[in-house]
Amino acid sequence: MCCMQDPSGAGPAGMGFMKMMQMHGERQGSFPLIGDKFPPMEVKTTHGMIKLPDAYAGKWVVLFSHPGDFTPVCTTEFVSFEKKREEFEKLNCELIGLSIDQVFSHMKWTEWIKEKLGVQINFPIIADDSGRVASRLGMLHPGKGTNTVRAVFIIDAEGTIRIILFYPQEIGRNMDEILRALKAMQTADKFRVAMPANWPNNEMLGDEVIIPPPADEKTAATRKTGGDMVCEDWWFCHKKLGK
Structure with missing residues (x-):
């Protein structure tokens, strides 16, 4: 054998x-x-x-x-x-x-x-x-x-x-996890976002994605003024794709 x-x-x-x-x-x-x-x-x-x-x-x-x-x-x-x-x-x-x-x-x-x-x-x-x-x-x-x-x-x-x-x-x-990781990586690349834990079924955010933290103070100051995202704070903003 x-x-x-x-x-x-x-x-x-x-x-x-x-x-x-x-x-x-x-x-x-x-x-x-x-x-x-x-x-x-x-x-x-x-x-x-x-x-x-x-x-x-x-x-x-x-x-x-x-x-x-x-x-x-x-x-x-x-x-x-x-x-x-x-x-x-x-x-x-x-x-x-x-x-x-x-x-x-x-x-x-x-x-x-x-x-x-x-x-x-x-x-x-x-x-x-x-x-x-x-x-x-x-x-x-x-x-x-x-x-x-x-x-x-x-x-x-x-x-x-x-x-x-x-x-x-x-x-x-777990093949579903490998598929999930592949989809998440491709989505992150396409939309220039980050993916939360267990995406697209995150316990806090559901299928929303995370906006990368701002690189300067001016961008940080405008984060909480509305727009297409929801911000818990200047460093933690998220949104639904397609908005």
């Missing part, structure tokens, strides 16, 4: 634990962060070779890693991502998965998902059998061996990393 996740963290055949950890150490401290351009790379996937981020120019991308093929939590995640795929596409966003597995493992696993669960996985999966992509992106964390954590990178249409999320191997991701 070479495709099963090894609970000892031994990783794929031919990739020893010490070599993988050495790669991890070499990259530690130089991982791309929010606001950085996604590092250019060519990756092997179930859809063939893909150049990132160039292949998705003009589109947003959700790149997510999973610990291993043929594992229960990852299987539920892939089914959930596929069922939400059209919602992501409506937001001009493409999905791409990744794990430290070989491409034939990805292919057999997605074949199993289709045969047993009736779900066709239509997005590409990166076969990072050397672990270099995961290492470059900071997806290998201490104590987890050579399996990636559940990372999520949301990359905008210009190839800039806008959101990074990490989940432990034990907990599957």
Whole structure:
């Protein structure tokens, strides 16, 4: 069962634990962060070779890693991502998965998902059998061996990393939250606003958005004189979109 996740963290055949950890150490401290351009790379996937981020120019991308093929939590995640795929596409966003597995493992696993669960996985999966992509992106964390954590990178249409999320191997991701974060980021960009907690269902503001704080005293002084916003104080103003 070479495709099963090894609970000892031994990783794929031919990739020893010490070599993988050495790669991890070499990259530690130089991982791309929010606001950085996604590092250019060519990756092997179930859809063939893909150049990132160039292949998705003009589109947003959700790149997510999973610990291993043929594992229960990852299987539920892939089914959930596929069922939400059209919602992501409506937001001009493409999905791409990744794990430290070989491409034939990805292919057999997605074949199993289709045969047993009736779900066709239509997005590409990166076969990072050397672990270099995961290492470059900071997806290998201490104590987890050579399996990636559940990372999520949301990359905008210009190839800039806008959101990074990490989940432990034990907990599957919430696809609605990833969709919410994507919508919130796109809305913040479009209207030059900030988004409150739990937007669009904030306990205080509902679906209203927050106006960024003023940059000077003159702007601050005019904040509470009316207009299309409601101000709790000069530094805390909000409004409904479309006003």
